[in-house]
Amino acid sequence: MDGPTCILLQGKDSSRTRAMVTLLHGNEPSGAIALHRYLRNGCRPAVNVVCVVASVGAALEPPLFSHRMLPRARDLNRCFRPPFDDAQGVLAEEILEILRLHAPEAVVDMHNTSGTGPAFGVCTFMDRHHEALVSLFTQRLIISSLGLGALMEISEETCPTVTVEVGGRLDEEAHALAYEGLCRFFEAPEVLSPGDTDWGLELLQDPIRLELKDNVTLTYADAPCDNYDITLRPDIEHHNFGGVSTDTLLGWARAEAQQLFTAQDAGGRCAVSRLVRVSDGRLYPAQPLKLFMITNNAAIAHSDCLFYAVADDGSTICA
Known part of the structure; x- marks a missing residue:
């Protein structure tokens, strides 16, 4: 890759689509590592999947996977609301347009934590769909309405969208969790709970x-x-x-x-x-x-x- 990349995987059921966004921060590699592993294994997802790998330039800046963003650039995960008037804003708007065009039934935005620590999910409000999505990766869910311009905030306007922090960027356990959760998200026939299921999540409000x-x-x-x-x-x-x-x-x-x-x-x-x-x-x-x-x-x-x-x-x- 020489820049932000979108990959479309054709699923067994081509009538539905899910979306995965990763590498919004160039120093958080687990999602990209998991996606690369999935592609190399030649697996076919249950439904179509749109995969967006965003901050490729920051990730490739030496040393590899060490720069959150390029110098003087805004944090991309604070750019998903207007104004879209700089390079990061333009990229965020393009990602939003890709999601609008493909109309996914669910979106997972995969990150690593800044330090070491356990995995958790974040969403803007709690319902059974958000709980079901997060439970594919972790049993800990944060409900946050801070309104920082993060991608997950589109959940209020479009489709269930969650941020998943799989753990520290240098932790092999985080890479493994990212891949295992990605496989579940890609390959499960249903990822949104059809009823009132108790997922047993630890909730932080x-x-x-x-x-x-x-x-x-x-x-x-x-x-x-x-x-x-x-x-x-x-x-x-x-x-x-x-x-x-x-x-x-x-x-x-x-x-x-x-x-x-x-x-x-x-x-x-x-x-x-x-x-x-x-x-x-x-x-x-x-x-x-x-x-x-x-x-x-x-x-x-x-x-x-x-x-x-x-x-x-x-x-x-x-x-």
């Missing part, structure tokens, strides 16, 4: 993102670093999907939390004080929480967020 304020500096180390505003513990990603208490040390900070971080709940209210606190220069959770999508990559922390959080029982964090 309306997470809040903790982000850095502009010009705040961040690093990862075992002790506070004088030249940085925030130092996070290098093993912080081990808390992914685990509960953290108010005495769990996350790192160190050289100012009060509200000076360093930004966070908004679904109502647009500042939520920093509900997520973290600083005591004697040490950074702790403000209440018992469950954290996920924690990154130990400072570049991703600056361009995206540090982590997502819900209450420790998986419910929405209340004001």
Whole structure:
């Protein structure tokens, strides 16, 4: 491939179509690896499948599969709403047009997590169709209405669409899960639940993102670093999907939390004080929480967020 690529697989039932989108981020290879393996095996899916491999240029930039996006480019998975007025926006609009033309009955957008951690699915609202899709890959589902311009947000207007994060980008287990789930999605006669089935999913409701304020500096180390505003513990990603208490040390900070971080709940209210606190220069959770999508990559922390959080029982964090 020398650029974004669309592959159409002819299914046994050509009257229906599903869609898989992957490599929206060039450093998340599991979906592309799984698709390549499927094509090499010569399998035939149950229905037609449209496969979109998006950020090929970023993925091919040396070293291979290490760049989320090219320098100065927007995050492609924040571009699926207007305006489509730059190269990433044009590509996002083209992907949306491909999906519109083929009218799939379901869409899976496959990703890797920024750090190591277990697999999970994300959708904008819960119903039996979204649950059924996610259950092909994992037993953990996040319901998020943040409205960031992600591909999964088209679910509200078109067809059931989910994001699946299969695990860390360097983890062989993530590559294996991506392939196994892809096979189920491609080859199952039905992927949308016809009735009220209990899939037994762990549900996490309306997470809040903790982000850095502009010009705040961040690093990862075992002790506070004088030249940085925030130092996070290098093993912080081990808390992914685990509960953290108010005495769990996350790192160190050289100012009060509200000076360093930004966070908004679904109502647009500042939520920093509900997520973290600083005591004697040490950074702790403000209440018992469950954290996920924690990154130990400072570049991703600056361009995206540090982590997502819900209450420790998986419910929405209340004001």
